[in-house]
Amino acid sequence: MSTAAAAACLCGALLAGPLLAGARPAAAVQTPRVSITPNPSAPGTATEFEVHCGSSATSATLLGTTLGLSAQIPMHAVPVATIGDFRVTVMLPVSIARGTYRPSIDCSNGFSGVATLRVNPVPG
16 A cells, blocks of 8 residues: 555544544534423514523524514523523514414524424414
């Protein structure tokens, strides 16, 4: 085997080694855990979004355009919780239609997720 071929094999083995051992690649993406209360919710009601972004996150933002809200809604750190937990309570517009909505949440550490909210009208 030539020196160049041996070097190529060694380099490939060094790069593949951590992956074969079960380590996650550095480019792996984490999906934040999201919860919504109440869910389903109703037009004109307060709805809370909570997200766990991971301990490296210092902030999170709810992207509210799909709900008829502000484009970027800053979330607040949850007191007495795990570092990286954020929440915000929004008032859903009274004009929001029945259906399923999927607003995004962006975390300061580069992770992002999608919340799934069902909206049902208040029974008459």
